[in-house]
Amino acid sequence: MSAANQSNALIRSIVLGAAGYSGAELAVILARNPFFELCGAYASAGRTPESFSSLYPRYKQQLDIMVQPWLDTLAAELSGKVDVAFLALPHEASEAVTPLLLAQGIDVVDLSGAFRLKQAELYPQYYGYEHQHPELLQEAVYSLMEWQTTPLPRLISVPGCYPTACTLALLPIIKAGLVADNCIPVINAISGVSGAGRKAALSTSFCEVGLNAYGFFKHRHRPEIEQNLGRKVVFTPHLGNFKRGILATSVVTLKPGVSANEITSVFTQAYANKPLVRLLSHSPNVADVAGTPYCDIFWQQDGEQLVVVSAIDNLLKGAAAQAMQAANVRFSKPETAGLFAGVVNE
Ligand SMILES: NC(=O)C1=CN([C@@H]2O[C@H](COP(=O)(O)OP(=O)(O)OC[C@H]3O[C@@H](n4cnc5c(N)ncnc54)[C@H](OP(=O)(O)O)[C@@H]3O)[C@@H](O)[C@H]2O)C=CC1
Ligand SMILES: CC(=O)N[C@@H](CCC(=O)OP(=O)(O)O)C(=O)O
Numbered sequence: 564m565s566a567a568n569q570s571n572a573l574i575r576s577i578v579l580g581a582a583g584y585s586g587a588e589l590a591v592i593l594a595r596n597p598f599f600e601l602c603g604a605y606a607s608a609g610r611t612p613e614s615f616s617s618l619y620p621r622y623k624q625q626l627d628i629m630v631q632p633w634l635d636t637l638a639a640e641l642s643g644k645v646d647v648a649f650l651a652l653p654h655e656a657s658e659a660v661t662p663l664l665l666a667q668g669i670d671v672v673d674l675s676g677a678f679r680l681k682q683a684e685l686y687p688q689y690y691g692y693e694h695q696h697p698e699l700l701q702e703a704v705y706s707l708m709e710w711q712t713t714p715l716p717r718l719i720s721v722p723g724c725y726p727t728a729c730t731l732a733l734l735p736i737i738k739a740g741l742v743a744d745n746c747i748p749v750i751n752a753i754s755g756v757s758g759a760g761r762k763a764a765l766s767t768s769f770c771e772v773g774l775n776a777y778g779f780f781k782h783r784h785r786p787e788i789e790q791n792l793g794r795k796v797v798f799t800p801h802l803g804n805f806k807r808g809i810l811a812t813s814v815v816t817l818k819p820g821v822s823a824n825e826i827t828s829v830f831t832q833a834y835a836n837k838p839l840v841r842l843l844s845h846s847p848n849v850a851d852v853a854g855t856p857y858c859d860i861f862w863q864q865d866g867e868q869l870v871v872v873s874a875i876d877n878l879l880k881g882a883a884a885q886a887m888q889a890a891n892v893r894f895s896k897p898e899t900a901g902l903f904a905g906v907v908n909e
Contacts, residue, residue, distance in 0.1 A: 573600040574894050575646045579660065581630050582606035582618050584757050585674055586651030588883035590615060593649070594626050596887065596901025598894070602645055605633035635663055642667035647894075649886055650674060655692055661718065662696060670717045670893070672886050678703035678720035679787050689783040706889035707791070708898070709837045710734060715893040722791075724881030725752050725784045725800055728811040730791040731840060731858045732873035735833035736815065736826065737792055743816045743867070750788065751776075752811035753801040755849070758877045772804045807878055808849030813871045823864055830860065838899050839880060839888065847874035856884035856902040 576593055580586035581604035593601040604615055610632045616623040618630060638660070647670040650657045658677040665671060676690060683697035694700065703720040704713065707730060722730070729750045736742055753774070759767045766772075778800050785798045834840040840858050847859035852874045862871045875881050884902050891900050 574598060574890070574896075575600050575602050575644065576649060576890075577601075577603035577605065577641065577645050577647075578649045578651060579605045579633055580651030580656075580674075581615065582610070582613075582761070583651055584761050585878050585882035586649070587615070587619055588878045589649050589651060589674075589886060590628070591622065591626060592883055592887045592901045594628075595904065596891075596896075598891070598896040598900050601628060603641070604628050604630045605637075606630050608632045608634055633660075635660065638663040638667050638669070641669065645669050647672060647890060649890070651882070654690055658695060661699065665717060670719075672706075672719045672721060672890050672893075673703075674721045674882050674886055676723060676783055676787070678718060679705055679723065679726075680790060682786075685786050689781070689786055705791075706885070707731070708885070708888050708892060709834065709840060711889075711892075715889060719886075719889050719893060721882065721886045721889060723784050723787050724754065724758060724809055724875070724877040725782075725798070725811065726787045726791060727881050727885060728752060728809045728858065728873045728875045729788055729796075729798070729813050732811060732813045732860055732871040733792055733815065735829045736817075736869065736871075737794070738833075739825075739829040741817055741821045741825065741829065743818050746816040747794070748792070748796045749814045750796055750798045750811060751801065752798070752809055753803040754809045754877055755803060755805045755807040755853075757807045758809070758881075759802075767802070772802060774801060774803050776801045805849065806853075807876055808853045809875050809877045809881060810847065810849050811873045813873070815869050815871075817864070817867045817869050819867060821864075821867070826862060826864060826869065830862070834860075839884075839902075846872055849874050849876075852876050852880070854879070854904075856880050856888070856899070 578586050578590045581590045593599050612629050616627045648664050650673045654675040654677045657673050657675040683694040686694040703718045706719045707722045843861040856879045859874045
């Protein structure tokens with residue numbers, strides 16, 4: 564079924580990776596989106612079926628759908644019964660299952676990094692594997708919706724969490740030509756531990772996490788940010804001892820003579836009528852975006868130096884909410900449908 568002729572029917576959707584953090588957020592969002600129907604939730608093949616609310620007890624009596632093991636044979640069984648699959652899987656698992664779903668007429672909204680980069684040759688260096696479907700990299704559209712101008716196709720690649728925070732912060736002034744030609748933006752960003760997913764690991768266990776930088780120069784989000792901004796960056800992620808949220812501090816050198824009014828006008832125009840970006844007059848706090856689909860942005864200028872601070876919830880604007888935002892647009896529904904818990908926003 565095409566996106567165009569679905570205007571009145573509920574959009575039949577499934578989530579792969581629904582037992583993980585970002586897939587779980589997506590299942591909850593889909594369940595409350597009045598335009599979508601959550602028809603199935605899946606985890607890895609080795610799992611026994613288990614109710615969502617036993618995996619996430621806060622959803623007892625709210626979302627009791629069974630989370631089933633995913634087997635690739637299900638793609639053919641679901642043909643004609645499902646319109647869109649949301650993939651909250653490891654990158655290589657997403658890459659492998661996407662062509663199977665597309666071949667069955669099921670649209671794909673992928674939350675992993677499997678289809679974010681346009682250059683297949685960057686995958687071995689930054690993702691540690693050879694891309695098996697380079698043709699799909701050209702087909703996929705990267706859905707940073709505040710900057711998306713072309714229609715979304717059947718394969719949507721949802722931006723990464725750190726790239727969302729710093730691209731929304733820097734793209735307005737870069738696009739407006741205010742940043743010095745030889746400037747290499749310096750981006751430091753701190754993520755909460757949910758950014759690493761639900762799987763147990765020593766480095767993300769309660770007694771081990773303090774505040775540390777990691778991934779110097781080689782993090783997979785570096786080429787994604789560079790692709791978005793059209794210039795080299797120095798990007799350094801940090802892990803902090805809080806559950807959810809990203810705070811990104813991005814520093815650039817401006818061209819001589821750029822005024823405060825120009826900067827304000829550029830940000831205001833870029834994000835006018837963009838419901839999920841809030842421009843602040845004070846420095847953002849991850850506590851104010853955690854549990855929300857917003858990106859908060861604030862800036863301070865001193866002559867040719869500009870610092871832009873942005874904050875998102877890594878699991879929402881950085882993953883599930885952004886995926887829902889894109890799917891809403893793809894299926895011609897209100898952009899923020901399902902994104903605000905308990906609030907009638909449509
Ligand atoms: N966490 C975050 O902040 C963000 C994550 N993302 C991306 O979203 C994706 C999921 O991340 P996250 O939610 O953190 O991960 P989690 O580790 O929390 O969850 C991963 C899920 O994928 C399932 N899974 C793993 N391998 C397979 C497979 N081969 N077939 C079917 N299901 C499988 C797991 O099943 P089981 O539970 O049975 O093991 C689990 O349900 C990743 O690509 C990540 O990069 C994107 C933006 C932000
Ligand atoms: C804290 C932490 O470990 N964060 C993850 C990034 C979050 C994520 O899953 O990345 P995507 O947005 O690309 O999907 C990391 O650095 O690998």
